[in-house]
Amino acid sequence: MPPKPASDSSRFETLIHDVPDFPKPGVVFKDITPLLADAAAFAEAIGQLAERVRVHRPTGIVATEARGFLLGAPLALAMRLPLIPVRKPGKLPRRTINASYQLEYGTDRVEMHADAIVAGGRYAIVDDVIATGGTAAATAEMVEVLGGHVACFAFLIELEFLNGRQRLGGRALEALLRY
Amino acid sequence: MPPKPASDSSRFETLIHDVPDFPKPGVVFKDITPLLADAAAFAEAIGQLAERVRVHRPTGIVATEARGFLLGAPLALAMRLPLIPVRKPGKLPRRTINASYQLEYGTDRVEMHADAIVAGGRYAIVDDVIATGGTAAATAEMVEVLGGHVACFAFLIELEFLNGRQRLGGRALEALLRY
Numbered sequence: 019m020p021p022k023p024a025s026d027s028s029r030f031e032t033l034i035h036d037v038p039d040f041p042k043p044g045v046v047f048k049d050i051t052p053l054l055a056d057a058a059a060f061a062e063a064i065g066q067l068a069e070r071v072r073v074h075r076p077t078g079i080v081a082t083e084a085r086g087f088l089l090g091a092p093l094a095l096a097m098r099l100p101l102i103p104v105r106k107p108g109k110l111p112r113r114t115i116n117a118s119y120q121l122e123y124g125t126d127r128v129e130m131h132a133d134a135i136v137a138g139g140r141y142a143i144v145d146d147v148i149a150t151g152g153t154a155a156a157t158a159e160m161v162e163v164l165g166g167h168v169a170c171f172a173f174l175i176e177l178e179f180l181n182g183r184q185r186l187g188g189r190a191l192e193a194l195l196r197y
Numbered sequence: 198m199p200p201k202p203a204s205d206s207s208r209f210e211t212l213i214h215d216v217p218d219f220p221k222p223g224v225v226f227k228d229i230t231p232l233l234a235d236a237a238a239f240a241e242a243i244g245q246l247a248e249r250v251r252v253h254r255p256t257g258i259v260a261t262e263a264r265g266f267l268l269g270a271p272l273a274l275a276m277r278l279p280l281i282p283v284r285k286p287g288k289l290p291r292r293t294i295n296a297s298y299q300l301e302y303g304t305d306r307v308e309m310h311a312d313a314i315v316a317g318g319r320y321a322i323v324d325d326v327i328a329t330g331g332t333a334a335a336t337a338e339m340v341e342v343l344g345g346h347v348a349c350f351a352f353l354i355e356l357e358f359l360n361g362r363q364r365l366g367g368r369a370l371e372a373l374l375r376y
Contacts, residue, residue, distance in 0.1 A: 037290040087266035092274040111216040
């Protein structure tokens with residue numbers, strides 16, 4: 019058999035570096051900074067993500083602090099869609115709602131402005147990586163509490179072995195790279 | 198005298214909301230989330246920022262966590278330039294350098310990957326707001342320690358009454374809005 023032609027994602031794959039034992043022993047961190055530093059590859063990644071997200075007809079992009087901003091903001095610009103930031107507690111200045119999610123030990127919380135979502139709107143929830151899916155699920159909960167629909171989740175990277183997808187209740191999920 | 202014609206920035210100005218007493222009593226916070234939520238105005242802001250930054254011929258965009266990512270990432274995409282994130286301590290996975298800056302009480306620190314800057318490269322340092330200029334000055338210090346030049350600083354908003362500009366040693370500074 020001839021070798022399989024390089025997939026679209028093979029270019030990106032070489033620009034995502036494994037960093038072992040970060041942030042703690044036994045964890046392999048996916049470092050996206052080499053991709054950010056390659057302007058052509060980054061533009062291509064945002065373009066491909068936009069193409070996949072467009073299929074789900076979102077009316078807004080919801081991006082999660084902090085690395086989610088690196089993908090979500092250019093994606094919103096590329097798609098000419100409103101950008102809604104989800105932040106850690108205490109960072110947003112006006113009235114917020116929040117949602118909690120389980121960590122290995124304890125819980126964490128994310129916030130969104132209470133007027134950020136248009137009732138009936140369709141939102142793409144964007145982050146760099148889906149690991150256990152806690153942040154994504156909490157973000158979806160806030161969008162829905164405020165009367166919005168989750169059009170899809172969109173990630174640069176899905177860490178399939180962590181089964182984050184299972185926490186997202188069968189909603190559409192796009193990822194450029196899977197491990 | 199006839200009223201002055203609306204400047205280019207008047208559209209943005211109505212989308213930056215003052216939030217009094219945030220994050221603490223006596224401070225008026227500039228909330229940029231209404232601008233982010235207006236896709237056309239946000240695209241126009243990024244376009245105007247790109248135009249001004251281009252004059253300084255940068256070879257890369259350095260953006261500061263977290264709100265700086267919301268401006269810096271789309272700006273890097275629009276200008277097709279490498280994007281270098283500056284983060285809070287402990288967030289970047291590889292070898293970093295850091296710089297400290299003075300707060301009202303105590304100090305804070307930002308980090309950058311030690312291999313993030315190309316020696317001789319020209320960098321635009323981007324954030325949403327310049328207040329006292331501490332983060333911007335610390336970021337410039339890291340860029341220069343690593344052998345890069347600061348082409349310019351670029352902000353959506355300059356809070357002139359806080360004199361942040363004075364900490365930036367006469368380097369070029371672009372801001373779409375001034376208060």
